[in-house]
Amino acid sequence: xxxxxxxxxxxxxxxxxxxxxxxxxxxxxxxxxxxxxxxxxxxxxxxxxxxxxxxxxxxxxxxxxxxxxxxxxxxxxxxxxxxxxxxxxxxxxxxxxxxxxxxxxxxxxxxxxxxxxxxxxxxxxxxxxxxxxxxxxxxxxxxxxxxxxxxxxxxxxxxxxxxxxxxxxxxxxxxxxxxxxxxxxxxxxxxxxxxxxxxxxxxxxxxxxxxxxxxxxxxxxxxxxxxxxxxxxxxxxxxxxxxxxxxxx
Amino acid sequence: xxxxxxxxxxxxxxxxxxxxxxxxxxxxxxxxxxxxxxxxxxxxxxxxxxxxxxxxxxxxxxxxxxxxxxxxxxxxxxxxxxxxxxxxxxxxxxxxxxxxxxxxxxxxxxxxxxxxxxxxxxxxxxxxxxxxxxxxxxxxxxxxxxxxxxxxxxxxxxxxxxxxxxxxxxxxxxxxxxxxxxxxxxxxxxxxxxxxxxxxxxxxxxxxxxxxxxxxxxxxxxxxxxxxxxxxxxxxxxxxxxxxxxxxxxxxxxx
Numbered sequence: 001x002x003x004x005x006x007x008x009x010x011x012x013x014x015x016x017x018x019x020x021x022x023x024x025x026x027x028x029x030x031x032x033x034x035x036x037x038x039x040x041x042x043x044x045x046x047x048x049x050x051x052x053x054x055x056x057x058x059x060x061x062x063x064x065x066x067x068x069x070x071x072x073x074x075x076x077x078x079x080x081x082x083x084x085x086x087x088x089x090x091x092x093x094x095x096x097x098x099x100x101x102x103x104x105x106x107x108x109x110x111x112x113x114x115x116x117x118x119x120x121x122x123x124x125x126x127x128x129x130x131x132x133x134x135x136x137x138x139x140x141x142x143x144x145x146x147x148x149x150x151x152x153x154x155x156x157x158x159x160x161x162x163x164x165x166x167x168x169x170x171x172x173x174x175x176x177x178x179x180x181x182x183x184x185x186x187x188x189x190x191x192x193x194x195x196x197x198x199x200x201x202x203x204x205x206x207x208x209x210x211x212x213x214x215x216x217x218x219x220x221x222x223x224x225x226x227x228x229x230x231x232x233x234x235x236x237x238x239x240x241x242x243x244x245x246x247x248x249x
Numbered sequence: 250x251x252x253x254x255x256x257x258x259x260x261x262x263x264x265x266x267x268x269x270x271x272x273x274x275x276x277x278x279x280x281x282x283x284x285x286x287x288x289x290x291x292x293x294x295x296x297x298x299x300x301x302x303x304x305x306x307x308x309x310x311x312x313x314x315x316x317x318x319x320x321x322x323x324x325x326x327x328x329x330x331x332x333x334x335x336x337x338x339x340x341x342x343x344x345x346x347x348x349x350x351x352x353x354x355x356x357x358x359x360x361x362x363x364x365x366x367x368x369x370x371x372x373x374x375x376x377x378x379x380x381x382x383x384x385x386x387x388x389x390x391x392x393x394x395x396x397x398x399x400x401x402x403x404x405x406x407x408x409x410x411x412x413x414x415x416x417x418x419x420x421x422x423x424x425x426x427x428x429x430x431x432x433x434x435x436x437x438x439x440x441x442x443x444x445x446x447x448x449x450x451x452x453x454x455x456x457x458x459x460x461x462x463x464x465x466x467x468x469x470x471x472x473x474x475x476x477x478x479x480x481x482x483x484x485x486x487x488x489x490x491x492x493x494x495x496x497x498x499x500x501x502x503x504x
Contacts, residue, residue: 047398065402077395081417081500090413091403122500142403 001058001068001145001176003044008053013039015201016053021146026177028187030230031197031205032238037180038074039202041150044178045071057146067091070139072149076131078123084110084134085119091142109137113167129160136171147177153186165189169215184230188223189216196233199241206233282470287477290470300459304482307456310366310441311434311486314373318430322378323423326385330419331411343382351375352440359444369441369455376437377430384429388422389415421501424494431490435483456482 003021008014013036021027021044029037042048043055046064055062057069078087085106092102110119113133115126123131132152139147149168153161165186168179172190181187187194191210198205210226217223268285270278282290294300329336351372358368392415400414442457454462456478463471495502 045398045402047401065398067402067404070402071398073395073399077393077399079396079399079414079417081420081498082413090400090405094400094403094405094409094413124500138399138403 003146003176004056005040005043006054006056008043008050008055010043010048010050011039013202017203019195019204021176021178023176024174025192026172026179026190027193027195028179028181028191029195029197030181030184030187030234032199032241033182035197035199036202037197038150041071041148041178041180044146044148045069067095067142068145070142070144070147072135072139072152074151074154076123076135078131078135078138080123083120083122084115084126087123087134088138088141090138105141109141113137128156129164132156132164133167140171145176147172147175149177150180151182184227184234188227189218194230196230198237200244205237282473286470287473291474294474303454303456303459307438307482310369310373310455311438314370315377315431315434317374318377318381319427322381323385326382329386330389331415347379351437355440355444365444368444372441373434373437376433380430380433381426384422384426385419388419392418420498424497427490427494428487431487432483435479435486438479
């Protein structure tokens, strides 16, 4: 599914912003924090409506939340009162799928993310990395057309983060994904295309293709080159907003 | 195990301080009958069936009043949480009624209800009701917005969101409200049982009445027996509610 923002303004943060997420590909959105990336995630999820412009998913206007467009939030948003299995079954059960079938599929997915044997644990009994994997499973079990991951690995230690990136590369292959991050390394490792964002108002500064083979090697010279280009842009952007803050003060 | 021993040590220490204070005529504690006198009176009163029927009577009243507070307070609180209309209409009335002490309700409680028992239960109910509602409201403010958003995205309707998100998210506060509310019912039991004229004998009108009656008769040791009985009863009742709460929230015990 292709998702589009067509000249969208919202919440006085995003102004006249256009972008397209190509079907079956992972698009990484990078930019300094506080630049309205989450606002864009909320618009695509249907939690917010734009003040002007159009938000389209599969050519249809987005009018509200839908299981076809799921968000994986910053830090864990698993429900602490449900076991891991019940969390993953939440979507299918909420939509009336039979318990037995929902359970079977949830177990299958938990096994895929390496959480076999942890089905009956509560989220607070899982490590940070396990929580994120459970959360990926909770979204994937619904087979959504669009997955929106809003800085999903924030707060994880470096090693767990790398591991999670590898899980993601495998689990999200072939899906339409918007991956929001502040980490260029992560973006280049996971995405088919980078959207480097600019601040105030939030817009796409530049779109950079990442035409690298998978599985990816983080030390690939071509990857390093793309990283350098993105970093240069981000640095410029940071400098500009820094000076603007100076003027405002 | 050490926790239990420490608890016992704490109770013993309090008793020693009390005994010494009473014997040495210390400020505050001087006029109070020492624990030894109270213990003697407790032994005497424990042999009467009236004392134990007071326990039973007070427990029946407290449990009934408390049950009504939960059955009415939790849905009322949740209704204010889920509907702005309900909250805007009912909250001001609730907030004006809330600071009125249950004791002040005694005259009206007598007028409201046809029987003495109902009047007493009503006053006890009031003691717990406000606490329960306030805690439900406070708990709802702590609902994580992302849980609501995630539930909506995953396709949950209003009923599912209520049963599987709002209710469990508020459950810790409901239980806290219930535990504190159970404590409050015992606090108001003396006031409530003022309504009662006593039972088959002076000790049989409920533990609250026992205190009041002993005070009227100038029997200080008996007053203290009644006070301690109320304390122990409240402790047991709140403990039972806390235990039940833990049962309702296995996810909290798990960590």
